[in-house]
Amino acid sequence: xxxxxxxxxxxxxxxxxxxxxxxxxxxxxxxxxxxxxxxxxxxxxxxxxxxxxxxxxxxxxxxxxxxxxxxxxxxxxxxxxxxxxxxxxxxxxxxxxxxxxxxxxxxxxxxxxxxxxxxxxxxxxxxxxxxxxxxxxxxxxxxxxxxxxxxxxxxxxxxxxxxxxxxxxxxxxxxxxxxxxxxxxxxxxxxxxxxxxxxxxxxxxxxxxxxxxxxxxxxxxxxxxxxxxx
Numbered sequence: 001x002x003x004x005x006x007x008x009x010x011x012x013x014x015x016x017x018x019x020x021x022x023x024x025x026x027x028x029x030x031x032x033x034x035x036x037x038x039x040x041x042x043x044x045x046x047x048x049x050x051x052x053x054x055x056x057x058x059x060x061x062x063x064x065x066x067x068x069x070x071x072x073x074x075x076x077x078x079x080x081x082x083x084x085x086x087x088x089x090x091x092x093x094x095x096x097x098x099x100x101x102x103x104x105x106x107x108x109x110x111x112x113x114x115x116x117x118x119x120x121x122x123x124x125x126x127x128x129x130x131x132x133x134x135x136x137x138x139x140x141x142x143x144x145x146x147x148x149x150x151x152x153x154x155x156x157x158x159x160x161x162x163x164x165x166x167x168x169x170x171x172x173x174x175x176x177x178x179x180x181x182x183x184x185x186x187x188x189x190x191x192x193x194x195x196x197x198x199x200x201x202x203x204x205x206x207x208x209x210x211x212x213x214x215x216x217x218x219x220x221x222x223x224x225x226x227x228x229x230x
Contacts, residue, residue, distance in 0.1 A: 013204050013213060020201030024112075024136065027194045031118050031135045042188040046121050050185045053125040060125075060184075067180035069173065070139025075102050075146045082153070093218035097210035098149055101203045105145045108202060109138045109195065118191070126185020137187045137195035143177040144199025152207050156214045156222045174199075 030038035051059060068074055079102055086095045113133040120127025120134045127134070147170035158166060178196055181187035187195075211218035 010208065010213065013208050017201045017204050017208070020197040020204075023197035024194050024201065027190045027197075028112070028116055028135065031116050031190065031194075038190060042190050045189045046182060046185070049179070049182045049189075050121075050123060050126060051183045053123060053185075055125070063180050063184050067139055067177055067184065069146065070137075070143040070177045070181075072103075072106050072142060075142055078146060079149070091218075091220075093211055094153070094220065097206050097212035097218050098153065100210065101145060101149045101206040101212075104206070105141050105199060105202050106138065109136060109141045109198065112136055112198070113138070118188075121185050121188060123185035127187075130186050134187055135191045135194055136198050137178070137181050137191040139181050140174075140178045140187075140192045140195025141199040141202070142195075143174045144196045145203045146199075147171070147174050148200050148203035149207075152203065152212055152214070153220065156220045 027038070029035070051063065079098060083095055083098065086098070113135065116133065116135040118133055118135040120130055120132070122128055132138075151166055151170055154166065155163065174196060178192040181192050182189055207213050207218075213219060214222070
C-alpha cells in the first residue's frame with residue numbers, strides 16, 4: 001500500500017481542482033447572465049483600481065513590464081532550460097506533462113473567452129485598445145499555470161522552508177500580474193479571479209492525469225533520494 005501522505009495527495013489535488021473549477025464556473029455564470037451584484041462589484045472595483053486614461057508613459061510602461069509574466073512566450077522561455085535539462089535526463093513523462101500544461105492553457109482560455117463572450121472594460125486607454133474578449137483573463141491563467149507547474153515540479157526537491165518561500169513568492173507574483181490587468185483597464189476583477197482559478201485547476205489536472213504529482217512517474221525524485229546519488 002502507498003504511504004498515507006501519498007494517498008492523501010491526490011485527494012487534496014482533486015479538491016483544489018474542484019475548487020478552481022467551481023470558482024471559474026460560478027463567475028462565468030455571473031458573466032453570462034449579467035448577474036447584477038457581480039456586475040456592480042466588477043464596475044466599482046475596476047473604476048477604483050484603473051490607472052487612468054491619462055496615466056504617464058512611465059506608469060504605463062511599468063505596468064506593461066509587470067504584466068509580461070502572464071504571456072505565453074514568457075512562460076515558454078522560463079521553462080525552456082528546464083525542458084532541455086529534462087530531455088537530457090530522458091525524463092519524457094515529466095517533459096510531457098510540463099509541455100501540455102504550459103502550452104495548453106492558452107487555447108483553453110481562448111475557448112472559454114469565446115464561450116463567455118464578455119467585452120473588455122470600455123476604457124479609452126484600456127480595454128478599447130485591446131482586441132479579444134475578457135473572461136477569463138489569459139494573463140491570469142498563464143501566470144497561475146507558470147507558478148503551479150513550477151511548484152509541482154520543484155516540490156520534491158525543496159526543503160520545508162523552501163516550499164513555504166516558493167509558495168509565498170508564487171502567490172505574490174500571480175496576484176501582482178492579475179492586478180496589472182485591472183490597473184491597465186483591460187480586465188474586470190472577476191476575469192482575473194476566474195483566470196487564476198483556471199490556471200491552477202488546469203495545471204493540477206494535467207499533473208494528476210499525466211503522472212506529474214510528487215511520487216508519481218512524471219515527478220522529479222524526492223530531495224532525500226536525490227541527495228544519496230553519487
